[in-house]
Amino acid sequence: MSFRGFLLRDHFDTLLTALHKLGAHCVGPTVMDDSIHYTTLTSSTQLPQQVHDHQGPGHYRLSTSTESRWFAWANGAQALKPLVFVPQEILWRSERDSEGNLQFSNSKQEPPLTAVIGVRACDLAALALQDQHFLDGLEQDSAYARRRQQLILIAVNCTHPSANCFCHSSGDGPEVKQDYDLLLDELDDGFAVRSASPMGEKICQQLQLEALTNSQQDEIKHANLRAIEQQTKHLPEGNLEQALKNLQGSGRWQQIAERCLSCGNCTAVCPSCFCHSQHDEPAANSMSSAHIRQWDSCFSHGHSYIHGMVIHNETRFRYRQWLTHKFSGWFEQYGRSGCVGCGRCITWCPVGIDVTEELHALAEEYDNV
Amino acid sequence: MFDRQTPHEAIVVRRTQESDTIFSLGLRFSDDELNQQYRFQPGQFNMLYVFGIGEVPISIVSDPQSTDEVIHTIRTVGRVTRVLEKLKPGDRLGIRGPFGRGWPLASLQHRDILVVTGGLGCAPSVSIINYIMRRRQQFGRMAIIQGVKHSEDLIWRERYKEWMQLDNTQVLLAADVASHGWPWHVGLVTELLPQLDLDVSQAATMMCGPEMMMLATAKQLLEKRASAQNIWLSMERNMQCAVGLCGHCQYGPDFICKDGPVFSYADVQDRLPRRNI
Amino acid sequence: MGDLLQRPRVAVHKFSSCDGCQLAFLNLGEDLLSFSQQLDIIFFAEAGMMDTAQDIDIAFVEGSISTAKDAQRIRNIREHSHYLITIGACATAGGLQALRNIAKTDDWVQAIYTNPEHIDTLDKASPIREHVAVDFELWGCPINKQQLIGLINNLSLGALPFEETDKLCMQCKRQQQACVMVTKGSPCMGPLTRTGCGALCPSFGRDCYACYGPAENINGEALARRFEGIGLLPEQIHNRFHAIYSNEAAFQISPIGNKKS
């Protein structure tokens, strides 16, 4: 897509105004509890101004800088996933009358139009994966579908990948290429704006855009190349799909299990993980009950439980399930790997297990057999 | 097609106690239109919902052409099935379904059939046996091998004995451990395969039960020149949504709820030998 | 088990504890009044119901056993109760007072009391399950209203409740809290602790101290090593594990020495 113009930093709030005018609820990055969270955004002053992040395996810290930019950081624990695949929601309710008759209802509530500002390439790639799962399968997930329809996506190109990012290696970033409404490139004094949808156009028309200079365009290109260069982690070469299928009996799984807490943080922060469980919560009078779904994880006991037996009864099987599904099973299911290189599972693993490292070790083992 | 992600109210119209821990429920939707619309194949399953407690996947064992009631044969094991066990005619529950791919009916016509089942009242095999018995002339020879851990676990002895009397039908029973007076084989089901009087290389084989039993049986059948495409098995995993969304029933790249529960051996032979997948 | 209970007869018994779990009943507010319609509370000393003569459908037991008399009393309760449900860490796992099990109780009694001969105490504080069969255990120090309401509802619908065994991290992430271990290096016990509390500590920006007890399939050694990595001394690591659930085998790891360096 070509550039639509340049939005001066001082005019950034006109973007929020334009979105509010469209009736959209704006969500964007803010600093909360020592990390970057996506929350309701009413003014640009809430954005993480002069903030840098420092990520490593099991490590995340914010620091302040003198830099004027607002998006000079790599993603925090969550971005889009909880907005469409919400962590906990009621799927349907049942009511029981005094005769024992049951009535089922599911709310078809229309979610609000929601504009998300600051979406990164990896998040869009993961959203596309979740769309495939929740929308293009045998049956659509209607709760997901309703929220998905209401999303306005305002992406920002990454200029500061973290030490855990490897989206270039996974082929998903750092440059945003797809599925956005607006795309911003941040420069010192403002944002270059691109639009890729009728909605994006509509928003652009409300913005006071200046012309973009050639040198600005060059700067953007450079920033993108720099972002690629900054990425130090990468996936192993070769056919991971096949390698993992063949390595189900590897001793590596047990080695990982000695470090892994089986805590499920990796799956919770992974933007493509979709597992969820369902349970009932009867109300105190026992005459109505809510059927709830919530995020589950292949690291949980309930994930593979069948009457009195847990199929993934040890951590090594749980980790194997997670890695094999993400980097192998996914190809057959969705035509590509389930990893978009966001590095979240590395940062947010409390003990700092690094998927790329594990994959390298496994790939090496495969090459050697 | 009605909403398969929210339950519909159904009424228990019949309840039969099959053994100490196994019972059958005949169900009808409260909404008669649903009874007319509802279609399924043997080998498919429903999600049964107990008010306030939860849902469980249960195979349908009634005949696909009967619209009177949908029958489920259930073993009492845990939270949900314990409450299901207590239901009486007239009680209400929720159903959604049917789900999954059932037995390959189209490819069974006029062929010899072998059904191998292990464990307690393996419901998916019951559905196909019932189906074939009602249409006996459309199929060739039929053999049923049923294995149980302990001889006491065998239910439907009378039914088996009846079938044993039928023409072109062979029923072989085995118990790993047998109490006194057990007239049939003591040992593994695989040990009964040599006694079959049908040509397994031509027959369609359908299995359900413990994975290791199905694996051992399939291997022996392959040795007898059966083809992997002609061996079918019904798999089981934890299921929450039954429509391929919740991720619990993944088996390698497959979702058992929608890609199965019935698979051809050819589809799963790479995974079946490995436990904990 | 599993009968639909119509107006079940309920008892609440107390052993060695702080009373905090019984408070889950007394803190029910309006629900207390509606439950007192739905349930027939036969015995509940703190609330003033004192009938010990009847057989009970659901006996709730708080507190751990630490005297011979109490050991006898719990056997009587078991005999007269259909369901016996433990509420809280003391009854379920011995609780904080079980810390004395790892020391010599005698020494401690002598250190606190001038005339220790008057003190009737067994040499350990033990969970109810070590004395009688238990039908369901509610973990937590203290348990909360939601657990209690869920339990009563499930029983009255004829089922045992679903047992929460997931690690707290799952709940922490569902609530979209930032991991305090990753963002601050706080020694969070969440990866070993079962869900049920609502991830209260991380939601307050502090490390979980495991008041809901061990989750399933935990890896204490790995977490202890991580604590060492973020700068905890061996004794500090020891103290994190040996607190409310010191009596649970899952928390009895030997983290990197026991002595202060």
Place this chain on the structure above:
Amino acid sequence: MTEQRNISIHVPVLARVEGEGALDLHIRNGIIEDLKLTIFEPPRLFEKFLERRETDQVIDMVARICGICPVAYQMTAVHAFEALFDTDVTPWIRDMRRVFYCGEWLQSHALHIHLLAAPDFLGFNNVAEMAAQHATEVRRGLRLQALGNDLIALFGARSVHPVGARCGGFYHAPDVNSVNAIHQRLLDAREDATELLRWTAALPIADDHQHFVSVALRHEHEYPMNKGRIISSAGLDIDVNEYDDHFREFQIAHSTALYSLLDEQVYLVGPLARMNLNHDRLPPALQTLLDELDIHFPSDNMFHSIIARAAEIWLVIDEAIRLLENYTMPQQAAVACKPRSGIAIAATEAPRGLLWHRYELDEHGLVCGARIVPPTSQNQGRIEQDIKQSLQAFGLDKDEDAIRLHAETVIRNYDPCISCATHFLRLNVHSE
């Protein structure tokens, strides 16, 4: 007559107290010959396992001494440590701690009045029975109790064993919206508190006057809660560090809770003692209301404890409203604490009375010795004395059920928190 009476009353478990204990009563020839409040709490040996713990862990642990007043235990420990560490907390922290404490008084007093004590005065066995005839009052009580719990949870995430307190302040500052919501509820609760006070003032309360010494904290200008000197109605006025010079704790054969004496005399702590010694610190509006209801402190009628509790409920609601008005988020919810070795001592006013902690810390800031004196063990001697006097006044010739109920009522009136000390209050009345 009494002399000929040979009664044996046996009540296995005393109802409506926190925890369980026993009372042995021997009446011969119309005279109470022997009376023992037996506390045979299986000792939980708390002091001992606080050793070698860090101060912040101690704060989480001491809460577990008592489920009804965990805040008091936490706050006393916090103040003790901070006193040793010379921690200077911000005004925000000091104010919010007081609100936190108000929540506990509100919760504990509302629970005691409605669920434990009031049924005695109105002739019911328990709150469920009382609710059938006094639904409005019971609902009001539950509402106040819930408000107290929510106030604790605002700073502690939950009301029982809250997780928000630490050395130097709080782990978390509540946001403005949650504070405003609870502030509104507090404003609405004013009327409930006033009605409650009227209601307790109108209860049929025995006219039972006794001589006793009251002990409580006293603060320069506040009604005492977290801070102050220890004073008594007999003229004591000491710093909390001087506690050991005047109070003596000792063990008696029939009880696992330690006895406590002030200058070798039994004494009273708790709401009535506080009110007797600090009524001049009540807000004018509350004083006016008390005058209007013809309630006057100091009072030597122990049964006025229930009114003192109701008055304190009024007070803490008023305090919390004042302290939460114009709430803003603080820069920091806690200041840094620098642990060092030494003796850490503090006393605060738990809902049930004076609570005194003393810790010895080593050079790493780890606890190497702890002593905790809870209110109930301080009241033990006074309860025994009261039962004696009160039963004499009541008349030992009354029928045994009445004697039993009266003795129970006296005990319950103290809201003894036997969990802090004990767990099995069994009442055996031997009347010969």
